[in-house]
Amino acid sequence: MSSTPSPTELERSDATEPGFGPVLAALCETWAARQGAMLSIKDAASGRYAYVNDAMARFLGRPASQICGHGDAELVDPALVTAWRAAEQSALSQAQPLTSEHRFEWAGQRHDYAVLRLAVDADGQAGRWLCSVWTDQAPQRQKDLQLRAALQQLEEQQRANEKLRLEVADQGLRDAATGLYTRPHFEDQLRREVGLSTREHREFALVLIELDPFSERVGQLGAAAETRVFEAMGRLLRGNTRAMDASCRLDGRRFGVLLSGVGLATAHSRMEGLRRQCATQIVVLNGEELGFSVSMGVASFPHTAASQQDLLVACEGALAEARRRGGNHLTLASIRFEDR
DSSP, X not given: OOOOOOHHHHHSTTOOXXXXXXXXXXXXXXXXXXXXXXXXEEETTTOOXXXXXXHHHHHHTSOGGGTTXXXXXXXSOHXXXXXXXXXXXXXXXXXXXXXXXXXXXXXXXXXXXXXXXXXXXXXXXXXXXXXXXXXXXXXXXXXXXXXXXXXXXXXXXXXXXXHHHHHHHHHTTBOTTTOOEEHHHHHHXXXXXXXXXXXXTOOEEEEEEEEOOOOHHHHHHTHHHXXXXXXXXXXXXXXXXXXXXXXXXXXXXXXEEEETXXXXXXXXXXXXXXXHHHHHOOEEETTEEEOOOEEEEEEEETTTOSXXXXXXXXXXXXXXXXXXXXXXXXXXXXXXXXXX
């Protein structure tokens, strides 16, 4: 029967213990070196170190000669001893390599290791030696964090580029002074709304708005004052419509609003509120207060018109009536009645 070699014998390159010796140590050392890892070999029964490589010796803070022959209880904190020994016992009970993770404080530093443990037979004595390869996870985790940060930055850049692309595309459909969509978008939305309402048998309202003639003072101040009025009109329209609605500047002084899923009565209530806001809105240019008012014509589909063209005609007629009444007025198109 062979006896367990002393630590000194195991440290020597000419150790001859069957099942261990220089061949096993060389193989483990080569593997650990390639991984940039720490390597230790322990006597499975006693838990005492039989071999450590230079990296493991540096980690434990002692020369190899002062480590071999000693157990973890003599070298590290008791809390670490308990955790490490539990993982070792699990490895000894397995017929294959077992990997576990250890995160702990040691020598004033935070450590994060993946440990591969393998029980090695010798002379038919199962699990006589326990080989452990400790791989520092901190560099890889740092790389993972850097990669995630780079990917996140790339995603944010892509989102920003997409937002910019949409904004650039959107700018071609928006009026510079009011920030509202222009006539082509309005006409496209009107066609869609007519089609949707026809298919789903629901109503919507069309509103045509025209700025009443500016005051003499606005005329005297010229383009700068008119631009301020247009800007105010744009803000009021955006603030009084929903995302599903469409507010557009059709041409110079005229605006259009599509109120999706809204009937004539609701459209009247909402647009009357907007008309009053316009009449009381204060526009300031160079410290001077300016005012403006609007005329509105409101029609609904299909109650005041059965087609897109008839809807536009009905709304134009209502707007003309509002202007005929002196401006700053809202007029509803007449509800049509089917022939009986």
